[in-house]
Amino acid sequence: MRLPAAERRQQLLVAALEVFAERGFHSTSMNDIAEAAGVTKPVLYQHFESKRDLYRELLGEIGAELQNAVAKATVDPTSPRGQLEQGFDAYFCWVNDHRNAFDLLFSAGTQREADFVAAAHRVEDAIAEVVADNIVIEGLTRERRGLLAHGIVGLAEATCRRWLANPGDIDHRELAAQAGELAWFGLRGIRGA
Amino acid sequence: MRLPAAERRQQLLVAALEVFAERGFHSTSMNDIAEAAGVTKPVLYQHFESKRDLYRELLGEIGAELQNAVAKATVDPTSPRGQLEQGFDAYFCWVNDHRNAFDLLFSAGTQREADFVAAAHRVEDAIAEVVADNIVIEGLTRERRGLLAHGIVGLAEATCRRWLANPGDIDHRELAAQAGELAWFGLRGIRGA
C-alpha cells in the first residue's frame, strides 16, 4: 500500500528503530529494515541519504527525547532531593515506555562508530550536567563534580539495563525511589576537599 | 622475523587487542590486525579459527583478569567500607593499567553480538555479585540487592569512562575514595522495606 512521503518516512523510522534495537547497527542490513517496513530498499534511500544517516537521525531524535524528559522533570522547583528522585523517575519512566530507544542509545551497536558514540555521549553529558548543577558540595573541583555526576548517570543506565534484563517487574517509581536514595545519601556523605 | 608458535600467538593477541580497542570489532579487518602485528592474514588463521573466535578469546581473558582483580581485592577481611573502597581501587587501578582492555570490554565493539555481549555481562554480573554479597541491609529483596549492586558497578564503569575521556589526570586512589564514599553512604541511606 502506498503512503504519502511524510507518513512513510515516519514509519520507516519506527521500523528501523525496532530492527536496529534488536540486531544492532552492523548486523542490520538496509534490506532488513525495508522488509520490516513492507517496502523495498530504494524507498529507504528516497528518505535517507545513507544507512549511517538513518541511524544518526534515530539517535538524534531519541537522545533529544530522553534528555528532554529528564530536563523537564528537574526544572520543577522542589527540594533538591525531590529533584533527584524526579529525575530518576523521568529517566526510568521514559525507558520503560521506549525500551527499544534505550537499547539503541546505550546497548545496541551505537558503540565505537565515532559519530554515533559522540551522539550517545552528548546525551549522557547533557544529563550529567543537569545532575552536576544539583550537586552543591563545598570545596569540590569542577572536575570532581563532573565525575560524580557521570557516575550517577551511569548508575541510572546500569540499573535500567539490569531492570529490563530481568523478568521481575518492578515499578519504575520504586526503582526511582531506590536509586534516588542511593544517590542522595551517597552525595550527602561526600566530604568536600 | 619468525617466531615460535606460542609467542606469535601471544603477540597476535596483543596486537588484536590494540586494534580492536581503537577501531571496534566491525571496523577492524583481519588484515588490519595482521598488519599491526607485522604479518599476513593467514598467520592469524593458523592461530585462531575465525575473527569472532579471536575476539571471544580476548574478551574471555580480559574479563577474567578484571573479575579476578576485583575479587582478590575484596576477600581481604577488613571493614565492609574498606572492602568497598578496595574493590573500587582495584577496579580503577586495573583499568588504569589496561585501558585498551577496558575499552574492549565496555566501550568498543562488544556490541550486540549476542555472545560478545554475554561475555561482558558475565563480568559485570560476577562483580555485581561480589558487591551484592557485601550489601547487608535488612528487609531487602534479593532482586533489589541485585539492582543496587549493578547500579554500583555501572557507577564504576561510567566513572571510569569519564575519567579516561578527560585529560585531567586524577590518581586512581582519589577516584576510588570518592566513588567509595558515594557508594558507601548511599547504601547506608537505603532503608529496608
Place this chain on the structure above:
DNA sequence: CATGCGGGTTACCGCGCGGTAACAACCGCG
C-alpha cells in the same frame, strides 16, 4: 484521452572482507 509526477519495484554494480589453497623459505637432524 494524454500527460506528468510522486511513490515503488526489479535488477544490477562494485568492493571489501572473511576465509582458503597452494606454494616458498627456513630450521634441526641423521
Place this chain on the structure above:
DNA sequence: CGCGGTTGTTACCGCGCGGTAACCCGCATG
C-alpha cells in the same frame, strides 16, 4: 647433504551488502 615439519607468503574465491539506474503504475488534472 637431503628431508620433514614448522612458519610465512602470494594470490585467489565468494558472498553479502551499501548504493544506484532504469523502469512502472496509478492518480489527479485539463
